[in-house]
Amino acid sequence: MNRMTIDVGIDLGTTNSAIGVLKGNDVVIVKNNEGNDCTPSAVYIDKNNALIVGGRAKERLEIDPQNAYAEFKLQMGTDAQYLFARSQQTFSPEALSAELLKSLKSDVRQRLGEEVSAAVITVPAAFDLPQCEATERAAQLAGINFNLLITEPAAAAFAYGFQNENRNAFWLVYDLGGGTFDAAVVKVQDGVIQVVNHGGDKFLGGKLIDWAIVDELLVPVLTQQYSLSDFRRGNAKYRKAFAKLKGAAEQAKIAVSRLNSVEIAIDSLCADDRGEVIDFQFDLKQADVEKIAHPFILKTVNICRQVLADKRLDFASIERVLLVGGPTMTPFLREFLSDPKEGLGIQLEFGLDPLTVVARGAAQFAGTQKSPPPKQTSKGQFIIELLNYKPVGSDPESFVGGRVVIPEGEDASQYTIEFVNESARTQWRSGKISLLPNASFSATLWAEPGTNIFKIELQDATGTPRPTVPDAISYMIGIEADNPTLIHSVGLALANNKVRVFFQKGIQLPARKRFVQKLAHPVKKGEPDGAIRLPVVEGEHLKADRNQLIGHLEIPATEITRDLPAGAEIEITIAIDQSRLVHTGAYITMLNREFEGILTMTKTMVDPKVLRDELEREKERFEKARERLYLTGDTKARPILERIQNERILEAVETNLDAATADRDAADKAHHRLLEFKATVDELDAALEIPTLLVNAQQMIDWTEEVVNKWGKESDQPKLRMLVGELRATMEARTINPTDLNRRIENLDELRIRILYSRDEWWLSYLAHLEEQKNDMKNSSIAEQLFDQARRAINNNDMDGLRSACYQLAQLLPIRLQQTGGPFGSSVF
């Protein structure tokens, strides 16, 4: 069948996948060869080297985990490799996804007799750009040469929107899948669906709850009852046992959602330290699962709240919450979400099957997208290039414009084109339209509600009909989708670890922007290791290193024809196309030369040891922030601290780091959660900035008053009154400016220090303080000499000598130098 629109939608899920095909106005969810709507996203290679996808592969995950894999979607865009032990074949995550796509394509071939070469594929809203690019690659590998990516919540909204064309409302899509969570605010207005805001977490899904059941309930019981050394997820010896536990936890979790308790029974789980086989039994209670799931669900609710708050929407503005994904079928989750206090308190909508709603919506969206033009035609066929054509719209009148490829030497104006709506109740014809000399045409079509097929009739100068490709176009009066929007902000990491935001999240794609930045350091031409590095990051944080690095545009110094001084101007271009491919360019004005490239987007995995060190530093920062919160008692900062505690962000980093040595997925998750932890501590620091300054200011007033009253001169009193007055005015201002407040504190401190410096006893205590820091000093032998000099000065009552020694000792303390180029080695500011 020759389709004019893409019409095929694929939900490429973490746990399950599905494919939908548009038939007229309806979507058919194509069943797989096992007769199911959903195909488990699992791949297995059997003893005969046959590659099996779906339910049979999923069954093998527990019994033959070295030859079966699932949940590889979460590793898309990384350099992860999956080794199938028996066949010794290695697959990348996108190659495994491609096998899944091929299987879905073959289901369509078998059931509908159609070959799929174009499709709309869904990705989680929380996916970053390298993951989207990897999904594109998977589609290409599977022979889906023309594909568009849309987000899963957008597809779900489209499926619901299709049933409610006349509504004008805001909806919230709550999409909890096996591995990812997405939330999206959708506006439906006058037949157009627009995603106005997105949010999500690519490491938050049903499988995390399964693992939490294993780690927090099953493993402690097992290690208590049996002698099992080093029984943990990261230990390769127990890989099979953990696969069995995870599978059993998943099944029991589903069953217990409707029962008070369920028995988990696993025969021959593994052997204990003495070699005896363990048959494991456990009584899983509904209350225990709910307790474990609570922080995960709370996190989803917080993301929903944030997504709404970003757009200044409250719960009352949202007509309903559309539930998507298997875990949303759990009664406990629905109750929690319906709760106005803890949850969302908005009417829940689950009229469409939450497991197939994404594929359904993707197919409906695909029906609004033009198919790629044919590459080859039969002899005598005329290609029609449709330059202005929308397959779907809310208006019965639709404008169509294009051009006919006429054989060279023929007069185009002798040809006519006519559009005929044969599907209308009474046939409608556009009338014969003469082509312009450049072979272009334009027409206004008249459509009836539903799908309209307009036959194209081309005639030559003699009135002879000529065959065309396409031979008809379709137009449907229905819901329209706005252009795709950017899910996360994209910008350039600067040398000072800030971000020059090029594109704010939510802008429509495609988009391009140019900014002029300055070189942070000189670059010598031809220097072997020298380069101009332009790191591109994705995320919403102000500090570059809190975001995801998605790639570099690097200009090696060997390609530079002259030395560039610091401050040289570089005009940087970033363009993102509709499929989210990022193109970058750098024009160096001094060289009058442009360097271009498509960003190579691969995520390199971070070494768990490096993550562990970073975590320790962040924990220290967190503790300091907590102390400051205790000191200030600030009410605005407290909810941030509570969020860290309730969502167990820190615990999530620790747990995943423990499993990271043998589990790539866990390492990636740990990295992601650590970034989240850092950003939340930043938020806490920012919230505490003014309260801390206010406490410091009051302390400074008290200290300075004490010093002036005790040791100051008479003339210091009016100065003290003036400075305290200024500081108090700044503290009591309606809007407190932290820079002003800091300056006033420093002014007062200057007065205090001046008085203290004139006191001998202060220098004695300062010397004691320096002695405590002796081990940190740069040159220990010089330090020792200076300490001797200071002691001699005290004995000789030579206070000038003591001061001089103290000054020199202070110079030996390390100065924290700012790292050049910031954490990503950026060359520009």
Next chain:
Amino acid sequence: MQRLKEMKHHPSLRLAMNIANTEACRSGSEYIEPVHILLATLNIIDDCYDQTGESMGWLPMDFLTVREASTACRTMLTISDEQITLVRRHLHKILTELSDPAPIRKLEFSSESMYLVQKAARRTYHHGSEELGLVAVFEELLNDLPKDIAPLLRS
């Protein structure tokens, strides 16, 4: 005449004049000349205006209105996107090479620029609109391009 003077300026035009002012200062000029307005418009067509918009304290909505004006101006040129970038850079280079840059300050329009804007305003007013946009000014610019620049903007 009074009505013409009171005519509001579309954000796209305010942005263009701001960029033109900067370009004029950087080329050491005493006045904003039509060539600076042309260069500013090419900057806008070529997506090179966000930094100026940010410095003017613009909100995302303001940028959206500029996008529409930029698309409209783009359709008036028959050269490719790549050629527009080349012309913009070339023009910027030759202007900045003419003399030393002066510090950025507020400059007045030259009499030629004044005449150009007035012509565009008059035409806009006759078409019944009370807001002068970049598109109208660009149309006037293209109608009366300096002889040495005109060939650059032809395909």
